[in-house]
Each structure stands twice: as C-alpha cells, then as structure tokens.
Amino acid sequence: MNKIALIVRKELYRVFGDKKMIMGLYVIPVIVTVAIYVLIGKMTSVMTNDIEQHTSLVTIANATDDFKDAVENSGFSQNAQINYIDDATYADKKASLDEEVKNSDMDLVVCLSADFAEVADEYAAGGSVMPGMDIYYNDTNNYSSKAYSVFNNTVLETYKNSLLTERYGDVDYLSVFNINTENICKESMANTQFIRMMLPYMVIMLLFAGVMSVGVDAIAGEKERGTLASMLISPVKRSEIAAGKLIGMAILSSISAIVTTASMVLAFAFMGSDSTLSGIGFGGVSFSALQIVELLLIMLALVLFYVSLVALVAVYSGNTKTASSAISPIYLVIIALGMVTMFRTGTDTPTYLYAVPVYGNALAVGDVCSGELTLVNFLVSFVGTTAIAGILTALVTKAFNNEKLMFNA
Amino acid sequence: MIEINGLTKIYKLSAKKKKELKTNKNVKIAVNDLSLVAEDGQITVLLGPNGAGKTTTLRNVSTLLTPTKGYIKVNGHDTVKEAQKVRDSICFLTNEIKLDEHFTVDYLFTFFGRIKNLDDTTIEKRKKELFETFDMSDFKDKRIEELSTGMKQKASIVVNLVNDPEVVIFDEPTSGLDIVTARSVLDYLKKLRNEGKTVIVSTHIMSEAEKLADKVAMIIGGRKVIEGTIPEILAKTQTADLEDAFFKLYMENNCSEKGDKDE
Numbered sequence: 001m002n003k004i005a006l007i008v009r010k011e012l013y014r015v016f017g018d019k020k021m022i023m024g025l026y027v028i029p030v031i032v033t034v035a036i037y038v039l040i041g042k043m044t045s046v047m048t049n050d051i052e053q054h055t056s057l058v059t060i061a062n063a064t065d066d067f068k069d070a071v072e073n074s075g076f077s078q079n080a081q082i083n084y085i086d087d088a089t090y091a092d093k094k095a096s097l098d099e100e101v102k103n104s105d106m107d108l109v110v111c112l113s114a115d116f117a118e119v120a121d122e123y124a125a126g127g128s129v130m131p132g133m134d135i136y137y138n139d140t141n142n143y144s145s146k147a148y149s150v151f152n153n154t155v156l157e158t159y160k161n162s163l164l165t166e167r168y169g170d171v172d173y174l175s176v177f178n179i180n181t182e183n184i185c186k187e188s189m190a191n192t193q194f195i196r197m198m199l200p201y202m203v204i205m206l207l208f209a210g211v212m213s214v215g216v217d218a219i220a221g222e223k224e225r226g227t228l229a230s231m232l233i234s235p236v237k238r239s240e241i242a243a244g245k246l247i248g249m250a251i252l253s254s255i256s257a258i259v260t261t262a263s264m265v266l267a268f269a270f271m272g273s274d275s276t277l278s279g280i281g282f283g284g285v286s287f288s289a290l291q292i293v294e295l296l297l298i299m300l301a302l303v304l305f306y307v308s309l310v311a312l313v314a315v316y317s318g319n320t321k322t323a324s325s326a327i328s329p330i331y332l333v334i335i336a337l338g339m340v341t342m343f344r345t346g347t348d349t350p351t352y353l354y355a356v357p358v359y360g361n362a363l364a365v366g367d368v369c370s371g372e373l374t375l376v377n378f379l380v381s382f383v384g385t386t387a388i389a390g391i392l393t394a395l396v397t398k399a400f401n402n403e404k405l406m407f408n409a
Numbered sequence: 410m411i412e413i414n415g416l417t418k419i420y421k422l423s424a425k426k427k428k429e430l431k432t433n434k435n436v437k438i439a440v441n442d443l444s445l446v447a448e449d450g451q452i453t454v455l456l457g458p459n460g461a462g463k464t465t466t467l468r469n470v471s472t473l474l475t476p477t478k479g480y481i482k483v484n485g486h487d488t489v490k491e492a493q494k495v496r497d498s499i500c501f502l503t504n505e506i507k508l509d510e511h512f513t514v515d516y517l518f519t520f521f522g523r524i525k526n527l528d529d530t531t532i533e534k535r536k537k538e539l540f541e542t543f544d545m546s547d548f549k550d551k552r553i554e555e556l557s558t559g560m561k562q563k564a565s566i567v568v569n570l571v572n573d574p575e576v577v578i579f580d581e582p583t584s585g586l587d588i589v590t591a592r593s594v595l596d597y598l599k600k601l602r603n604e605g606k607t608v609i610v611s612t613h614i615m616s617e618a619e620k621l622a623d624k625v626a627m628i629i630g631g632r633k634v635i636e637g638t639i640p641e642i643l644a645k646t647q648t649a650d651l652e653d654a655f656f657k658l659y660m661e662n663n664c665s666e667k668g669d670k671d672e
Contacts, residue, residue, distance in 0.1 A: 006523050014511045021511075222509070229506040230569075233471050234524045235496040403474050404421075 003236045007244025008251070011218060015252055025213060025256055030263040037267030047142070056080040056147035057105070059097060061090035062112040066120065067159060074154035080147065087114050101138050107147035109136040124166035131163075200365040201338035202264060203257075203299060204358055208306050208334050210256030212327055215249050215310035220323035223315075223406065238400040242311075246393060250307045257299065287368070294378055295368050301385040302361045308392035315399040338362050351377055355384025410607055411447040411470055411576060415479030416440050418465050418631075439465040441631040442479070447609045447624075449575075452602045454618045455611040456655065457628035463611035464503070466628070467580050470609065471501035483576055484607075497525070500569035503580035507565070510554035514545060514564045517553070518571055525572040532571065539567045543593065559590040566594065576607045583617060595621060615652040627655060629662045 015021045058080050060071070068084070071077050085093070090111055100106035113119070113132040120131040137148035164171045222228035231241050287295065310327060317323035341362040354360040354377045364381040367373035399405050418440040420426075427433065440462040447453035455463040468474045470481055472492040480487055486494040508517055515536070522532035540546045543563045553561060562585065570577075582598065583591035598621060602608050612618055618625055619639065626636040635642055635658060639651060646654040 003524060006520065010512075010520055013516070014509070017516075018511060225510070226505050226507040227509040229473065230508060230521075231524075233473060233496060233499070233501045233506070234521065235493050235526065236524055237493065407468070407473060 003240045004244045004247065007231075007236075007241060008248045011245065011248025012251060014218075015214070025252070026259050029256070030259055033260055034263045034267050037264060041267070051142050051146050054079075054143050054146070056107045056143065056150070057083075058108045058110070058147060058151070059083045059085060059106060060110045060112070061085050062087050062114060062116060063110075064112065064117040064120070066117070066162070067112060067155075070159035070162065071155050074158040076151060076154045079150075098136060101136050101144065104138060104141040104144065107137065107141070107144040108151060110134070110151070111136075120163060124163050126167060196366065196369040197342050199369050200341050200362040203261065203365050204302065204338045204362050205335055206260045206264075207253065207257040207299060207302055208331060210253035210260070211249065211303065211306040211310050212331065213256070214252045215307060216314050216320050216323045216327065218245055218249050219311055219314035220317045220320045224319040229407070232400075232406060239397045242393065242397040242400050246304075246307050246311055246396065249311065250303050253307065254300070254303050257303065291368050291371070291373075294373060295365065297382055298361050298364045298368070298378070298385075301382050301389065302358070304389035305357045305361075305385050305392070308389045308396060311396045312392050312399065315396055315405060334358055341366055351380055354378075354381040357385045357388050361385055410449050410484060411445075411453075411609055412482040413443060413445040413447075413466070413470065413479070414481070416443045416466065416469060416476050416481060417478035418462075418469060418474060419477040438631050440469070440628075443628070443631070443633045444479075445626050445633060445636060447607050449607050450602060450605045451623040452598060452608040452610060452621045453624045453626065454622035455609065455626050455628055456613065456615070456618050456622075456651075457611075458613055458659070461628045462631040463613075463628055464505075464580050465631075467501065467503070467578050467609065467611055471499055471578050472496055473501070497572075498574055499576040499578055500572075500574040501578045501580075502566060502569055502582065504584055505580075508553045508561070508568060510552065513550050513552055514556075514567065515549045517564075517568050518549075521568050522571045527572055535571055535573065539570060542597065543567050558585050559587050562586055562594070563590060566597070574606070577601055577609070579608070579610045581612060582610055583612075583614070615650075615655065619651050625651070627658055629659055632662070634658045634662050 015025060056079060060067075060082060061084075063071070063084050071082065090097075094111075097106060097109045101109055111134045116131050116133065119127070119129055123130055135148065135151075138144040161171050164174060168174065219228070232238070309330070313326045313330070314323045317326055337358045341359065344363075344366065349363055354363055360381045364373055364378060367377065417438070420437045420439055422430065422432070422435055422437055426437075427435075430437070443462070443466060445453070455466060457463050465474065469476050470483065470488065472488045472495050475489055480489070482488070483495045484498055486498075488495050508514075512520070518536050518539075519529075519532055522535065523529075527535070536549075540549055543566065545560075545563055545567060548556060548560060553564060556564060577598070579598065582594050586594065595617070598608055598610065602623070610621060612621075622639060624636065624638055625642055627634050627642075635645060635654075637645065642651065642654050643649070646657050648654040648657055
C-alpha cells in the first residue's frame with residue numbers, strides 16, 4: 001500500500017510540480033469553458049434582446065380602415081414601421097418587395113385582397129366566404145419570423161375577434177371547453193430544461209476528456225520514453241504499479257473534471273441569472289446534499305471506468321500516437337452515448353440499462369438533475385460501472401506483466 | 410552471484426517484425442542455450458556484435474524478460490519465481506531505460522530509494538556519497554530534461570545505485586558518453602567490483618572489455634562461443650589480443666551459421 005501511495009504521489013507531483021502542466025490541464029480548460037459558456041449566454045441574450053427591440057419593417061397593401069384600426073389597437077404598430085400602399089402600387093412593387101423580404105431588407109409584406117372590405121363585411125353579417133390575404137415573410141431571418149409571429153398573434157387575432165363578435169355577438173360562443181391550464185412542476189426544475197438535458201452529456205464527455213489528457217501520457221508516453229521500465233525493474237509488484245498509476249490518473253482527471261464542472265456550474269449560474277436566458281431553459285439547477293453525494297459517486301465510478309479503459313488502450317499501444325488514434329473513436333462513441341441520453345422521452349428506462357457504463361451513468365446523472373433517481377437505479381449504475389472498471393483494471397495489471405507489450409519483446 | 414543456466418530466449422515474430430527483419434521464420438532465437446556464472450567481486454563482460462543477444466541476456470537477468478528455456482539465479486533467487494527478491498538486490502542500467510524527464514535528480518533519487526525500501530536517513534547518506542562521487546551536486550535540482558546526455562547517464566547511474574545493490578547489471582555502460590564521463594563510469598564499476606559486488610556488463614568495445622573484465626564471455630548469434638579470463642581466451646584462440654580473438658571466433662561462427670543457413 002505504501003508503494004502504491006508513493007507512485008500516486010509521484011504521478012500527482014508530475015503534474016503539480018510543473019506550472020506548464022497545471023496551466024494546460026486545469027487553468028486553460030477552465031478559462032476556455034467559462035469563456036465559451038459566458039459568451040454563448042451573452043450572445044444568446046444580446047440576440048434575444050436585439051430581436052425583441054427590433055422595429056419591424058412592414059408593408060401592408062390594400063388595408064381597410066377597419067384593418068388599420070386593428071393594427072393600431074393591437075399594439076403591433078408600436079414596434080413596427082408600417083408602410084401602407086394601395087393595390088396598384090403593390091402590383092408594381094410586388095417583385096421588388098419579395099426580393100426585399102428575401103434579402104432581409106423588409107420583414108413582412110401583407111396584401112389584403114382587393115375586395116377585402118366587402119367580403120369582411122359579408123362575413124361579419126353571416127356570409128360564408130372568408131376574407132383573404134397573402135402574407136410574405138422570411139423564415140431564415142429572425143426579425144422577419146418575429147414580425148410574422150407578432151402580426152399573427154396580435155393584429156390578426158384582434159381583427160378575427162372583432163369580425164367574430166360582429167358575426168356571433170359574443171366570441172365566447174365559439175369556445176367549446178372551459179380550460180384552466182396550470183403548469184405544475186418542481187420548483188427546482190422550473191426553467192432548467194436546457195441544463196438538465198446538457199449536464200449528463202457534459203459530465204460524461206468532460207470526464208473522459210480529463211482522463212484522456214492524463215492517461216495516454218502516463219502509460220503509453222512512459223512506455224515510449226522508456227521511463228516505465230525503471231519502475232518495472234524496481235522491487236515493486238506490477239499490480240502496485242498499475243494501481244498507483246490508475247489511482248494517480250483517477251485523482252488528476254477527477255480534479256480536472258471537478259474544476260471544469262464547477263466552472264460550468266458557475267457559467268450556468270451566470271446564464272441562469274439572466275432572465276432572458278432563464279426563460280429559455282438556462283435557469284440554475286439546485287441540488288440537495290443527497291443529490292450531490294449521488295452525483296459525486298456516479299462521477300467517481302465513471303472516472304474509474306474511464307481510467308481503466310484508457311489505461312488498457314494505452315498499455316496495449318506502442319506509443320502515444322497509436323494510443324491517441326485508438327482512443328479517438330472511443331471518445332466519439334462516448335459523445336454519441338451522451339447525446340442519446342439528451343433526447344430521452346418520459347417513458348421508464350429499464351433498470352438493467354443503468355448498469356451499462358457511460359450510458360447508464362448519463363441516465364443516472366440526468367435522473368439526479370430531475371430528482372427522479374431511485375436507490376435501485378443508483379446502485380445498479382454505481383456497482384455496474386465499478387465492477388466493469390475492476391475487470392478492466394485486472395486486465396491492465398495483467399498487461400503490465402506481459403513482456404511483449406511492455407518491451408515489444 | 411549470477412548463475413545463468415541454459416538460457417534460451419525465443420521471440421515470436423509478428424508479420425510486421427518478419428517484414429522488418431526480412432525473414433519468413435515465425436520465431437527468432439535471440440539467446441541459445443547460454444550458461445554463465447558471474448562471480449562476486451568480479452566484472453564479467455559480455456562481448457559481442459550488435460544483435461548478438463547481450464542485451465536480451467541482461468534483460469532476462471534483470472527480470473524484465475522471462476527465459477523461454479533454462480533459468481537464472483541471482484544470489485540464489487530464481488528470476489522468474491522470486492522476481493521481487495531479485496529486483497531488491499540488482500540495478501540494471503541501460504540506455505533503453507530512462508529517468509522521467511519531468512523530475513529532478515534529487516526527487517527521483519529519493520523516490521527510488523523509498524521504492525527500494527530505504528529509510529530517509531539512509532537515502533540522504535547515499536545521496537551525499539553518490540552525488541559527490543559523480544560530481545552531481547550542482548545539477549541535482551535540475552529536471553532530467555534540462556541535463557546533457559552525459560549528465561542524464563550519470564543521473565541514471567546514481568539513481569539506480571541508491572540502494573547499494575549487490576549486483577550491478579550494465580548494458581553498454583559508456584554508450585553516448587564523452588571520454589571524461591565514460592572514464593568516471595568505468596572507474597566506478599571497478600570500485601564496485603573492489604567492494605565485492607557482482608558486476609556484469611555488455612559491450613562491443615574491445616578496449617573497454619580489456620580495461621574492465623575479470624572474465625569475458627563472447628556471444629555471437631545468441632550463442633556463447635567462449636568464456637574465460639582474457640589470458641585464457643588468448644591462449645585458447647592463439648591470438649595476440651582480444652580483438653583478434655573476437656574476429657577469429659566471429660569468422661568461424663559466422664561462417665558456420667551461414668553454412669547452417671545454406672543447408
């Protein structure tokens with residue numbers, strides 16, 4: 001045990017005794033992570049505010065007085081610059097207006113039919129023909145989409161209600177159901193959809209990135225440089241060398257993951273404090289003490305699995321280049337597994353799937369975030385992943401005794 | 410004492426290796442039925458051309474490799490069955506085994522001292538003694554990556570000798586060293602011999618063998634072709650010096666090997 005501790009200390013000192021390695025492994029990733037998320041948050045916020053504050057450029061052709069009143073009364077005109085034109089002008093300019101919408105120089109073009117006023121009156125009086133209009137907007141332009149959406153929800157809604165009121169006397173006659181809608185959710189989960197979807201994916205991806213960055217060099221790099229052999233001819237068991245290496249890697253990558261996760265939580269908290277972003281699912285997630293313990297244990301099991309997996313690949317590789325090449329597709333698989341859990345539906349996931357490393361861990365982390373992790377699923381995830389990590393560790397130890405692998409003999 | 414008895418080491422060749430070696434054979438016999446005894450208080454030199462099997466022999470002695478046939482005992486301990494005990498009493502120096510470049514000489518000396526079960530007082534005592542002997546006090550706090558090739562070699566020697574091992578195994582001791590460092594290394598090997606240690610060294614440099622060897626074992630094509638003191642070898646081969654003896658034996662064995670292959 002004492003020798004394992006010595007090897008672990010050496011592995012830690014290799015990183016913490018070198019400012020460049022500390023910068024590369026811990027400081028720069030944190031700065032980059034925080035910067036990326038803060039930037040995403042800021043840009044999303046700026047974009048949302050910009051769209052909100054944008055004055056829509058709208059052309060309405062053939063507008064009747066009633067329709068103009070509806071535009072005014074709906075409040076649409078407060079944040080829109082409206083150009084009313086007659087049918088003849090519209091006929092002349094139609095092609096150029098279409099082009100302006102395509103080029104995002106115009107947000108919305110509405111053209112009421114030439115007989116709109118008469119048809120609307122007839123409809124209000126009980127006629128069967130509905131008044132018609134053409135609406136042109138550009139779905140690829142956020143300003144145009146917003147103008148269309150607001151026009152639909154305000155002007156058309158207002159005008160529709162006024163026509164229906166005239167026709168039926170009371171628009172409520174058209175209602176079939178008396179609906180009282182209430183969104184009931186846990187307080188901790190309100191406005192956290194985005195984070196709950198992203199956190200499992202981020203956790204499993206960042207943990208692997210942390211392990212990958214230290215694991216390849218700690219084993220394949222040392223093999224390649226001939227420094228591992230100096231340990232192998234020392235009076236220390238191969239199992240102790242393997243254990244020391246793996247524990248060292250686990251500690252280093254856990255610190256990396258914790259630092260990165262903490263920086264992400266900070267970034268999310270920053271994003272959650274922005275009411276605009278909170279509204280679209282960036283709200284801050286809060287955990288109870290039990291949830292934090294569950295989360296840490298799931299992450300610990302996952303780190304052990306990752307460390308043993310990366311160590312096994314590294315020990316079977318002749319050098320860091322081969323090891324990195326072999327690990328890259330594994331990283332892609334892990335990213336894919338993380339992404340699968342992002343799009344879970346509300347259906348129950350079978351318990352045995354929680355034992356599948358990576359996938360099961362992502363499920364468990366997702367459940368922790370939503371407060372739905374059962375004790376059975378937690379234990380299946382933790383024990384399953386740890387057991388597989390144990391098997392991989394045994395294979396790593398066996399590989400340390402293989403002279404063909406260690407000395408290319 | 411090192412007792413090598415019928416050591417045979419056969420490597421299985423992968424398709425890639427076969428291509429590299431330009432051979433159709435599935436195996437390579439690196440060492441073939443080699444027996445040898447390296448006594449305490451003597452320097453035993455394995456002399457042979459590159460690829461003769463010297464390094465493979467030393468790797469087997471140092472427990473890094475397992476013999477395909479035969480056995481090796483170091484101070485009475487079998488290198489396979491009692492590998493840990495063997496590792497307790499040996500140091501193996503070779504260019505292929507390097508010190509981790511991220512650490513200082515001082516750190517690695519203490520680390521390997523602790524790994525080799527020494528207490529901190531003994532480690533500090535050995536550190537003072539060896540750093541002075543190899544004139545390393547000035548760069549003990551430098552990282553290995555900052556040292557020159559000669560300094561790295563010295564650092565490697567010093568770190569490996571931390572536990573004052575009874576058996577010193579040295580593969581090509583002066584390879585890559587400048588003349589001054591090479592001299593100090595050879596002098597230290599003689600000092601170890603005089604202290605009663607078992608020293609076994611491989612080299613292909615005749616002058617080095619002549620300066621060091623109490624006993625020489627010439628290895629050609631994985632086989633030991635002669636063993637004895639230098640005067641004994643000269644007498645047996647009826648030659649004037651070690652180089653002549655080597656070439657005579659090399660021609661005889663190389664020709665016979667070629668003859669074997671032709672058959």
